[in-house]
Amino acid sequence: MDAAAWNALFPVSTQVTAYPGTRQDPGVETWTRSTAWTLSGTPVVLVHGHAGGIALSHVDPVVEEGLCPRSNA
Incomplete structure (x- = not known):
């Protein structure tokens, strides 16, 4: 997955x-x-x-029902 696709899916x-x-x-x-x-x-x-930065090939989003990303607040 390229950076633009990642950013479109994962904030x-x-x-x-x-x-x-x-x-x-x-x-x-x-x-x-x-x-x-x-x-x-x-x-x-x-x-x-x-x-440092980690390659997207080494990062898995945690996708669970009802799980929301952390708030930036």
Whole structure:
């Protein structure tokens, strides 16, 4: 998924499972803190608890019935 498609579907503060290292490592339950953008050809997003961008291929949105993204307030 490219950055524009991600941004159209998932607003900032979307809850996600992120895999900052490899997908074989345990995922981190967190939420996005930026819109996605393309960095050197790779779509990435910032998440709380991690200093750099994480490739969208290593970020899974948490989709559960009744789950809403965190409020920016």
